[in-house]
Amino acid sequence: MKIYDGGKILLGLIVFVGLAAFPFLYNAGKAAAKPDPKTDTPVIQEMAEKKCVEPKEFMRAGHMQMLNNWRDSVVRDGMRVYVSNTGSRHDMSLQNTCMNCHSNKKKFCDECHNYMAVKPYCWDCHIAPKEKES
Amino acid sequence: MRALVPLIAVIALVLLVFAGVQTANMQFLFGVVIPYAAIAIFIAGFVLRVLKWGSAPVPFRIPTTCGQQKSLPWIKQNKVENPSGTLGVIVRMALEVLVFRSLFRNLKSESRDGGQKVTYGSEKLLWLAGLAFHWSFLIIFVRHFRFFMQDVPSVLKMVEGMDSFLQMGVPLFYMTDAVLLGAVTYLLFRRFYLPQIKYISLAADYFPLFLILGIGISGVLMRYIYKVHIVGVKQLAMGLVTLNPAIPEGGIGVVFYIHLFLICALLAYFPFSKLMHMGGVFLSPTRNLSNNSREKRHINPWNYPVHVHTYEEYENDFRDKMKAAGIPVEKE
Secondary structure (H helix, E strand, O other), X not given: OOXXXXXXXXXXXXXHHHHHOHHHHHOOOOOOOOOOOOOOOHHHHHOOOOOOOOOHHHHHHHHHHHHHHHHHHHXXXXXXXEEXXXXXXXXXXXXXXXXXXOOOHHHHHXXXXXXXXXXXXXXXXXXXXXXXXX | OOOHHHHHHHHHHHHHHHHHHHHOXXXXXXXXXXXXXXXXXXXXXXHHHHHHHHOOOOOOOOOOOOOOOOOOOOOOOOOOOOOOOHHHHHHHHHHHHHHOHHHHOOEEEXXXXXXXXXXXXXOOHHHHHHHHHHHHHHHHHHHHHHHOOOOOOHHHHHHXXXXXXXXXXXXXXXXXXXXXXXXXXXXXXXXXXXHHHHHHOOHHHHHHHHHHHHHHHHHHHHHHOOOOOHHHHHHHHHHHHOOOOOOOOOOOXXXXXXXXXXXXXXXXXXXXXXXXXXXXXXXXXXXXXXXXXXXXXXXOOOOOOOOOOOHHHHHHHHHHHHHHOOOOOOOO
C-alpha cells in the first residue's frame, strides 16, 4: 500500500497517537497514590459512637450540598437547627459543628479536595482552623 | 424509523451496563476490560482509517471559487481563501478547524410562491450550534483530565474555574454542560424538524447524537443529582492510566458505569463512523491543497499510458497530401 504524502500523514498520526495516549504516556512509570483522609482528631477519638450527622456514604457524596443548604438556611432564613434522618439535632455551623470534630482540615478536607483538584470556596468567608504543621 | 433504531440501541446499551453492574456485579468488565478495549479500537481504527485515506492519490488541486487565485501581479490574490503556499494553507485550515469557516457560508434555500421562486438566505444557526457543541465538548474533554493526572496542572484548574465562574449551586455548575446539551438537542431536533434534513438523515446520523446526548445526560446526572464516589472514580481512572487497574473498594455508583460505558461505545464506534471527520477535516482536498496549478504541473498517477499521436507524426503521415493541397508544412 503506497501512502501519498506519507511524511505529512505520518506526522499527523504521530500527533494523534501522542494526544490520544497522553494520559498513559504522562503517567508511565508513576505510581498512583490515593488520598487517605484522617478522622483521628482528639474529639472524634473521645466519642463513644463515632458517627457524623449523617451516614458516611451520604456525607462522602453529598456533604457539599448539605453545607450549601445549611448556608442558605442560616444566612437567608435564620434557621440554625439541622434535624438528621435519625432525628438527632445539630447546630448548622461549619466552624462549630463540622470543624469541632474534623479539626484537621489539612488531613481531612484538603486530602480529597487536592486529589480531585476541587477548591471549595468555604474558606473565602470562614476562618480556617489553625493547625500545627505536621 | 431511522431515528428509532439508534435510540433503542443507546437505551439498550444503558440497560446492558445497568444490568451488568447492578445485578451481575461485572464492575471489572465494564470498568477495566471494556475501557481498555475501546481505547485500543479507537487508536488502531483511527490510524488504519487515515492510512487507508492516505493510500488514495489526490493528484489535482481543487481551487474553490471563494477567493481570487494567484495570477498576474496586478490582480490581488486572496491569500487565505485561495492560497498558493503552505502558510496560506495552514491559515485556511486553522480557520476551518477552529471556527468552521466553510460552514459559516452555509445557505438555506426555500421555494416560494408555490415553487415558482427560489430564494436563498443566510443560515447561521447550524454554524453557531455546531461551534457551541464542538467547543464545549473540547472544554469538557480537557476538564476531565483532572481524573487522569495525579497533580492537576494549574491550566486545567483555570479552565475549570472559568467554566464554573457563575458559582451556581454545589458542586459548581459548569456552563459548558448546559451549552453542550442545548447544542446537541438543537442538532438533533433540526433533523426531526427540517424536512430536507430529515429526508437525508440516516441511522448513522442519529446514533452519535443520541450517544453524545446519553453521555452528557449521564454526566450531568452524576455530577449534580445521583452522586457517585468521586474519589473512587479518580482511583479507577488513575489505575487505568498507570496500567495498574483495580476497582476501588466500596463501589462507585451505577451512573458512573453508564457514563463510562457510553463513552467506550463512542470510542469504539468512532473509527467506523462519520465522527472520523475529526481526522478527515485535515485531509479535505479543498482545504489542505495550495492552489498552485498555474506554477506547477500535477500529473495524475493512475494515468493510462496512452500513445499520443503528435503533430510531427501526423505531418509525416500526410506530408505529400498536405503539400499537394498547398498547406504549409514544418519539415520539407
